[in-house]
Amino acid sequence: MRNLTKEYGIVRAVDNVSLDIEPGEFISLLGPSGSGKTTALMMLAGFERTTSGTIHIGEQDVTLVPPFARGIGMVFQSYALFPHMSVYDNISYPLKLRRMSKLEIDERVRRAMDMVKLPPDKFANRLPQQLSGGQRQRVALVRALIYEPHVLLMDEPMGALDKNLREELKLELLSLQERLRLTIVYVTHDQGEALMLSNRAAVMRDGRIEQVANPEALYRRPQTEFVANFLGEANLVPVEQSSEREFTLPDGQVVRSSPDISVDPSQSYLLLLRPEEIEVCAEAEAMLRGRIQSTVYLGSSIRIDVDTPIGVLTVVAKPNQSRRFERNQIVGLRFATGDAVLVPKEARAG
Template sequence: MSRIQIEGLTRRFGDVTAVDGISLDVADGEFLVLLGPSGCGKSTLLRMVAGLTPPTGGRILLDGRDITSAAPRERDLAMVFQSYALYPHLTVAKNIGFPLRTRRRRDPRIDADAKVAEVASVLGLEDLLDRRPKALSGGQRQRVALGRALVRDPGAFLLDEPLSNLDATLRTATRAELTDLHRRLRSTFVYVTHDQVEAMTMATRIAVLNGGRLEQVGTPEEVYDAPASTFVAGFIGSPAIGLLPARLSSVDGALRAVGDGVEVPLGAGEDHGRDVLVGVRPEHLRLGAGDVQFRGTVRHVENLGGEEVAHLDVGAGRIALRGPRPLDLAVGDPVALTCDPARVHLFSATGGRRLVRTPSRDTVAA
């Protein structure tokens, strides 16, 4: 197991900054997921940690040792690529054992066959060792690629969207396999994906990237329940969080966020005229009246089997209501919704950053 420290890491390609001064501390034995849309810099960041792409600035420490300029083979890190990168002419056994060839030259005592058999047992590949990659399913190839990394006994595993080539059913099963493998190995995993479900179900912590910068780092619960920005709030969660424009106002010492079809009490305080975005997740809304009020019109209803999602126009924005089927709503219906005030999120309308209550100041602050 290894601790990976990333300090101010930057990578530029000409005039384009792919990774912009990112700092991260990946704890020994952690499963950290780098999450973000295509082009956000997550794969570039991973490749810099692996030594495949040199950084423009910053440094990388592995267990306190500066490896920023070290060759990939000197980093005690194993990378699993999206394409699996298996040798088509070699059997599963030889693909898994390939990294041991160089080691055996340095140390003839290494029992490659025993090591391959051990890894194959861990990954359930014992019956496939004589097959070649073309005779394997996508999930089996993915496990062989993992086995080739595992056989090295690395300090950490770096995985670049390893499930993206699998169908939905196989992705679900393989997520569980990877999570179980991490728990058994207790190794450090750094995992790149654009899939929020993978991040939420597998990570001990999630680092959300946007435009080459770090938006937020936290547990799955933290990034979902307390998103640091409208980007994080909108990227994580399906259906997406509703964001509605409003303005802060105080009447007789009571602070409220008020907009077209929106009224949210915020308790005692003073804060006048600031534009905000009110966020609420679909599963936190319910039909009916309450202290928090959203009034809109049904635009579309989706049947998800056991649940339905109603999409509503509320003033200049949209929100979604998710609940057990049937919701008994139809297109064009006027609807009043409410929720627990603690479930409402506030963001700055200009910078998109999360706003939090500051009791000592009786106001809402960034």
């Protein structure tokens, strides 16, 4: 994509977006509702015309090429299966349009159904309404892959599925992508989904890309306050720069910025502390003391909000039968002060 823009009247849904995607890469377009991610995907697919900018697949400029001629597979959240057709006929439909022989169609369909754990002898003659949600999604996926497209586009494909089924299908999709070396562009608002599946993710906001990076870099080294907040829970503490790499917390303690972070002296910064990076400890070993405001039991962890001299901090602790956390309890906290991650503070309207 080069300088891709889409306008609806005075609304600019996608604003000058450029993105290179490598062959065999799994990349997610991630963002809240209205960020422009689905509109960008629809332009890639050819279902939306661009206002300006270009789209290339390999060496070919496909900006004005119709969807059916782009060599792209598409999977929708709603599955978009033909309700009056059997599973076999749904999957074979793209091959019939390409006038393949009956023998080749049959071989491809059966091989593809086996690949996604839908044995042909059991499922080939069923109608979509006779399938579970997960089975319908598998049919939609294999129909999009059956003619070996250059790129697979997926728009919130697991949004309608329950949690356990989503986890199962995500693992299957990863396995399939690695086995077939698929190039996948995946749209989601689910941060965990993007972090788990993607080689890289592009975080979008108001029609623009805020940051493109691998999942760990997005989570550990966000470049903006928006990305820090959007990718999981974030404690963002105001700091004042006291020297080239030293920053002072509201309580007077000093942290040192990571050497690979470039700091602009004219910019205000926030210290990023992920909840799992803060440890509950004995008061004698603590950097901070605070009063527990609330606790939430999450099974494998406990989420604790602690009121401290540098603000309310969210902490994630492991359940421990020998120690309980209760409201109004005073606890000690500590975290690493070297290689601190700083993000620029956004200017607030007004």
